[in-house]
Each structure stands twice: as C-alpha cells, then as structure tokens.
Amino acid sequence: MDLVYDSCLLPAREQGTWWSDVALASLLSTHVRPEQSTAFPVRVTALSLGEVLVNAVSRPPETAVRTAALINRSDPETYQLELITSGRKLLAQAQQSCELEPGHLVLYSSSHPLQSRSGPAQSSGGHATSIIAHVPRHMLPLPSRHATDLLATPLQSARGPGLLLAQMLRGLAQGGGATTTPDRARLGGVLIDLVGVVLAHQLDQDTSQAASQEQILSLRVHTYIRRNLSRPDLTPTDIAAAHQISVRSLQRLLRAEGTTVTRLIRGQRLERAAQALADPRLARIPVHAVGARWGFPRAADFSRAFRCAYGVPPGEYRLRARTGADSQLPGADG
The missing domain is CATH 2.60.120.10 (Jelly Rolls)
Structure with missing residues (x-):
C-alpha cells in the first residue's frame, strides 16, 4: 500500500x-x-x-x-x-x-x-x-x-x-501493493462481487419475510445485469428466465425502484462507456469499439444515446478527459 x-x-x-x-x-x-x-x-x-x-x-x-x-x-x-x-x-x-x-x-x-x-x-x-x-x-x-x-x-x-471478505481485505492491506495495475483492476472486480455476495447473504438471514425475498431477488437481478452489460442481446426475457420469474414480475420489481429494465441496462452501459472513454489506458481504443464493448454495436446508436445522457458526443467527452478538463466533464442526466 x-x-x-x-x-x-x-x-x-x-x-x-x-x-x-x-x-x-x-x-x-x-x-x-x-x-x-x-x-x-x-x-x-x-x-x-x-x-x-x-x-x-x-x-x-x-x-x-x-x-x-x-x-x-x-x-x-x-x-x-x-x-x-x-x-x-x-x-x-x-x-x-x-x-x-x-x-x-x-x-x-x-x-x-x-x-x-x-x-x-x-x-x-x-x-x-x-x-x-x-x-x-x-x-x-x-x-x-x-x-x-x-x-x-x-x-x-x-x-x-x-x-472470505475479511480475509481478502486483510490480504490486500498486507501485500496488495505488490500487484500489477491489471491485477489491481481485476481484484477490484472480485472485491465488488464478494461484497455483493456478503450483502445478499445478510439480506437472506430473514427468509420469513416477503420483503427480504424481494431484496435478495433485486440484488441478484442487478448483479446479473452488471455482469452481462456487454451482451448487446441482453433482454428482459433473458433476465427474467435467468431468475425463474416472469417478465411482468421483473418489470414490477424494478418499477418499485423507480426504473425500468431498459433504462437500467442503458444507464449502466453508458456509465461504463464513459468510464472507459475517460481512462487514459484505453486511449488507443476507437470510440466505436468502446460503444460496442458496452452493448452498442452500432456507432450511430452509441453516439446518439451518449449525447442524450451526457450532453456531448463520446469523442468530445474523451477529448475533455484527455486534456485534463475534469471539472468540465458532464455527468449523466440520471
């Protein structure tokens, strides 16, 4: 460290x-x-x-x-x-x-x-x-x-x-500084997934309450979506089938959280794309390839959706990040 x-x-x-x-x-x-x-x-x-x-x-x-x-x-x-x-x-x-x-x-x-x-x-x-x-x-x-x-x-x-999470945190504090940059990014993903498992386990302690079951299902749905964002064919039907519920139940679950399946997937994909565009280590990757990586196979669709969410096209967003104008970087409109 x-x-x-x-x-x-x-x-x-x-x-x-x-x-x-x-x-x-x-x-x-x-x-x-x-x-x-x-x-x-x-x-x-x-x-x-x-x-x-x-x-x-x-x-x-x-x-x-x-x-x-x-x-x-x-x-x-x-x-x-x-x-x-x-x-x-x-x-x-x-x-x-x-x-x-x-x-x-x-x-x-x-x-x-x-x-x-x-x-x-x-x-x-x-x-x-x-x-x-x-x-x-x-x-x-x-x-x-x-x-x-x-x-x-x-x-x-x-x-x-x-x-397991406690052991991982102790291990990172004691020797994590010896890892390479790519290893650190991978460890970050592992840590996030493990935190998600710990929280799901905590919610699962009170299985007698329907509200607890809904919380667990919601956590699993969000985890599944996050892990499959790069799939351009990710649909509500796929998500519902993976959790053995109907599409209507899935829609009702997310509606209670103030969102929809489509809005959640698109918003998370655009957030990941924005992070990639601002990352100097990925500067050589073309803008359209960043969009394709996060579920936008058509460059025009990616540019239009990104501009709608962030107010500028993805190329300009990357340029502002590259020139160090962090304070000028727009955020998603939620």
Whole structure:
C-alpha cells in the first residue's frame, strides 16, 4: 500500500489540527475532533483497485460527524465497507446504530449523515485500526432502498462469505501493493462481487419475510445485469428466465425502484462507456469499439444515446478527459 497521510511528520502539537483540516478538505469531507490535545499520530495508506479504493487507517480516539451540509458540498456517492482490526467503533447512520469490535464488518454510505467514534479497546492508550473499501455506488449491485436497511449494522464476518471478505481485505492491506495495475483492476472486480455476495447473504438471514425475498431477488437481478452489460442481446426475457420469474414480475420489481429494465441496462452501459472513454489506458481504443464493448454495436446508436445522457458526443467527452478538463466533464442526466 502507498502512504497517503502520516501526521508523525509534523510537530506533535500540530498533528490534531492538521488531521481535522485534512478530513474536512477530503472528498468524503467530515468534521473530525481528536479526543486528545497532545500528539495525535494518524497513519493512512491506500491501494487503488481500479475504481475501488482500499485504505488502512490507524488513529487515536476521535469522533467524526458527516452532516447534510457537508454531503451537499461534496458527495463521492460511495459505500464504505469497513473491517475493524483493533479497538472499537461506535457508528450511527440512517436511524440505525451499532458498536463494533475487532473482526466486525460494517457498511455505511457517503450520501447519508453519519456519526462515529473510534477508540482503543481500553479506556486509555492505544489506537483504533481498520481497513476500509470505498466502492462507487453505481458499481455495487444493490439498490439504494435496500442498502439503507444494511447501513450501520454489523455484517456476518465470522464465517461464510463475510469471513472470505475479511480475509481478502486483510490480504490486500498486507501485500496488495505488490500487484500489477491489471491485477489491481481485476481484484477490484472480485472485491465488488464478494461484497455483493456478503450483502445478499445478510439480506437472506430473514427468509420469513416477503420483503427480504424481494431484496435478495433485486440484488441478484442487478448483479446479473452488471455482469452481462456487454451482451448487446441482453433482454428482459433473458433476465427474467435467468431468475425463474416472469417478465411482468421483473418489470414490477424494478418499477418499485423507480426504473425500468431498459433504462437500467442503458444507464449502466453508458456509465461504463464513459468510464472507459475517460481512462487514459484505453486511449488507443476507437470510440466505436468502446460503444460496442458496452452493448452498442452500432456507432450511430452509441453516439446518439451518449449525447442524450451526457450532453456531448463520446469523442468530445474523451477529448475533455484527455486534456485534463475534469471539472468540465458532464455527468449523466440520471
């Protein structure tokens, strides 16, 4: 992992104030208050896995608050999946709260106000450490209305898929930095899929409720669509058949989420195409080939759909990304 922050490089009396300023200025802007006025040694390392970022964090006791005002100012639209490796953490979000100990996994969101306190297991001395995976919301196969039910709730991590996820996070923190760039992108995809399995398993714990079954089905449908976006022949009939439901049931499921099968597939395909166009590593791939890769075999159809969603044709979008005009890059119209 690469070193991102280390307050020990500063004089002890400046460390707490510096860390508060860093947290407030970050993309995931948060009000942080150190709970000790003396030295405040914080260390953060990071590993980039394509669009997924994994951090390992060590810090003395602190409280953190992410308010609605801070969310309005900056929201990366990510989910955070945190593994507590030492110490304790109290977390509250979306009218739910939990107390976490080493080995616990927890999910929270950048888009909801949050309160937390991290500290050592004992009342004095020591650090709290954790490993945090930051996953873009659009990449996680979990509709936001279902994700809310899992926020600030301990996830099963002692066995099953939760244990596998915890082991993967520990492995990445300990030796993931030795992997190559292509390997990192692949590992990011594996991590996202494993997170999806863990969340599906959590939803599956209460099988007696019809709502839980609907959540599980929705998660599986979203996962299936994400894995098959590159198929130009992907249809509602295929998706329904893969899940042994009728097309009408599939349409009703997605309508409850405020979308349709066609809109969901097209939106996700265009998001993936936009990401590919902005990726400098894919600059040699022709625009029409990017469209074909993400389910638009006809260049004219891809250009028309992309312009409708992003306001500019795909070639211009790529040019703006290539010239470094990130702030000028338009977003999808939702």
